[in-house]
Amino acid sequence: MPLIEVLADMEMAGVKIDLSLMNILSEELGKELSALVKRIYFLAGEEFNINSPKQLQEILFQKIGLRTIKKTKTGFSTDVDVLEQLSLEHELPKEILEHRTLSKVKSTYVDALPRIVNHKTGRLHTSFNQTITATGRLSSSEPNLQNIPIRGKWGQRIRQAFTAEKAHLLLSSDYSQIELRVLAHFSRDKGLIEVFKKDGDIHTRTASELFGVAPENVTTEMRRMAKTVNFGVIYGISPFGLSRQLGIAHDEAKLYIDTYFAKHSGVRNYVDKLISETSETGYVSTIFNRKRAIPELLSTNRNTRHLGERLVINTPIQGSAADIIKLSMLNIQKRLKKEKLGTRMLLQVHDELLFEVPEKEKDRAESLVKEEMENAVELNVPLKVDIGIGRNWAEAH
DNA sequence: GCGATCACGTT
DNA sequence: GTACGTGATCGCC
Numbered sequence: 001m002p003l004i005e006v007l008a009d010m011e012m013a014g015v016k017i018d019l020s021l022m023n024i025l026s027e028e029l030g031k032e033l034s035a036l037v038k039r040i041y042f043l044a045g046e047e048f049n050i051n052s053p054k055q056l057q058e059i060l061f062q063k064i065g066l067r068t069i070k071k072t073k074t075g076f077s078t079d080v081d082v083l084e085q086l087s088l089e090h091e092l093p094k095e096i097l098e099h100r101t102l103s104k105v106k107s108t109y110v111d112a113l114p115r116i117v118n119h120k121t122g123r124l125h126t127s128f129n130q131t132i133t134a135t136g137r138l139s140s141s142e143p144n145l146q147n148i149p150i151r152g153k154w155g156q157r158i159r160q161a162f163t164a165e166k167a168h169l170l171l172s173s174d175y176s177q178i179e180l181r182v183l184a185h186f187s188r189d190k191g192l193i194e195v196f197k198k199d200g201d202i203h204t205r206t207a208s209e210l211f212g213v214a215p216e217n218v219t220t221e222m223r224r225m226a227k228t229v230n231f232g233v234i235y236g237i238s239p240f241g242l243s244r245q246l247g248i249a250h251d252e253a254k255l256y257i258d259t260y261f262a263k264h265s266g267v268r269n270y271v272d273k274l275i276s277e278t279s280e281t282g283y284v285s286t287i288f289n290r291k292r293a294i295p296e297l298l299s300t301n302r303n304t305r306h307l308g309e310r311l312v313i314n315t316p317i318q319g320s321a322a323d324i325i326k327l328s329m330l331n332i333q334k335r336l337k338k339e340k341l342g343t344r345m346l347l348q349v350h351d352e353l354l355f356e357v358p359e360k361e362k363d364r365a366e367s368l369v370k371e372e373m374e375n376a377v378e379l380n381v382p383l384k385v386d387i388g389i390g391r392n393w394a395e396a397h
Numbered sequence: 398g399c400g401a402t403c404a405c406g407t408t
Numbered sequence: 409g410t411a412c413g414t415g416a417t418c419g420c421c
Contacts, residue, residue, distance in 0.1 A: 051416055053403055072403070079404060104405060107415055135411060137408085144413045147407035155406090179408090179410095232409065241409035307409090314410045318408090322411095350408045350411085 003326050006333045006345065007128040007138075013344045013356070014123030015145070018161040018392070022114045025157055029106040036099045043092040050099055053078050059092075066090060081244075105154045113143060128348070135315050136290045136322040138348055146349045150397070162393035167359050169389050171343075172396040173369045174352035176384040177202055178321045179234050182287070185379040186316060189266025196381035203227040209263040210256050229256055233267065234317055236310025271313055278312045286319035287377065288327075321351060324383070328376035329353065335368055343368075354393065362389060 041047045044063070048055045056078050060066045066086050068076040076082075080100070086093040118125055126145045128138050140146040148162070149155035164170045180202055184192035195205045207218040207226035218226075225246055232242050237260075243253035261268040275297070278284055283293045292315045296308030329348065336343055343365040347354040353373070357365045366387055373385040390396040 049417080051404095052418080054417075074402070077403085100404075104415080108406070108413095112415080129412095133411060137411060139412055141413060144407085147405090147413070149406060151406095235409045235411095238409060245409075310409060318410060352408090 002330060003130065006329050007130065009333070010345050010347065011125055011127060013346055014118060014121050014125040015346045015354075015356075016123050016163050016165055017113060017117055018163045019114050019117065021157075021161045022110055025110045025154075025161070026106060029102050029110060029154075033099065033102050033106065036095055036102065040092065040095050040099060043090075043095060050096065051103065056096065060086065064090060064092065066093075101152075101154070105149060105158065109149060109158055116143060126347075134292055135319040136286060136326075137318065137350060138322070138326075140347075145347055148393075156394050159394035159397065160392045164356055164391055169357050169359055169362060169391065170346075170393055170396040171355040171357045171362070171365055171369065171387065171389050172352060172393065173355070173373055173385050173387045175321070175325065175373065176386050178324065178351050178383065179317050180230060181379060181381050181383060182317050182320045182324075183234065183267065184381045185287075186320075187264075187266045187270035188380065189264050189270070191264055192267070193381055199382070199384065203230060206230050206260070210259050225256070229260055232257075233260065234314060236313035238306065238310070274316070275309055275312050284312055284315050286316055286323050288320070288323040290319055290323060292319065324376050325351060325353070325373075328373045331372045331376060332369055335372060339364075339368070341365065341368070354396070357389070 037050065040050055044059045048059060050056065054075070057076050060078065061068050061076055066089060069082045069085055070077045078096075080097065083093040083097045087097065113124060117123065124143065124145070126140045127142050128140055130138060132139045138146075149158050162170070177196075180192065181196055183189075184196055191205070195202050203223050203226045204215050204218050206229060207222040208215045210226055210229065211218070211222050213222070228245055229237070229242065232245070235241070237257055239250050239254040239257060242257060243250045246253065274284070278294055279297055282295070282298075283291045285291050292311075294308050294311050294315070296304050296311060299305045299308060325348065329345065332353070333345060336345075341361055341364065342358040343361055344356045345353060346356055353369065355365060355369065366389065370385050370387055374383045376383070388396045
């Protein structure tokens, strides 16, 4: 609960937005969108509401006669996975996807955020909610500043609009692989501990194990797949989920998972033991003893039970990472005050903190933040923090 | 105006 | 496959 004061400070501080850049982006997006709309109407042979999944379904599956791939409660899905498959057979789905991306960026961020800039401060003030999530993470709302785009051209340009005050810089500090380090800690898995103690590349190491090649022979593609497997482990992996995520066969996904657990018996034993213990106690705990009941584990429904198993695995990891960054926020705020620095904490995005730093304080702030985050707790592997500094959030990252 | 639905942004 | 919040559409009150 002492975190409340830190959160209140962050909410009151707010973050500066470059409104003229947002305006430029809005106009560019508007132009690109209207060109797309024209092409889409031409390819569809008629005008319709592109933002209506219902109308889009009729065009794709009835008028054009493309194959249906998966169902929703009320009809056939037109989500990104479906449209990507359909783009192999027709021009239209590709244009729809592009339209979706641009209209999401425009309506949710570029147009919405400037409308709610505070008139007195000229800044954007979010609410950080402390009692919403099941795992102990924070959430952010009105506006949600924890889901600002980062990928692709438009993600970068939107983050360029999050700027520092005059004579200030933005400093972004993020925990490197905190969830996998927490897993290494809980599971005491020898391989995981070794790679983090040596500060090795975890995804390359996993790829080397999964594909049976030396680390120096790991290809980009192998590393990409291994990265997905590592994330899968945190989420409570299943062959079904992994095969869908990687677009590979169920059997191949199962092989990767089996190989992973064969190479990481510490993780396998940890997961097995945790699930059986949780079946007895009914709840899991984080590193600071935050608890979450997992009634799903005892469900008679197989899918719900499997969901319960994933929650048992994921909650202590995600929740412990949340505990750790919250403690570091408290310690950082305490030191900033004690040392009378002008640096202000602005945002928390689960494993990242964003600060606004007076230019002259840059080096002091950097070492203070890094030290407090890396030493917030002592695990049986080191915690590592990457820091970036720049005029805007894109540069700082 | 409200809620359900679909879709999609982040970690 | 975890955890969230928001926008657009659409049917209903």
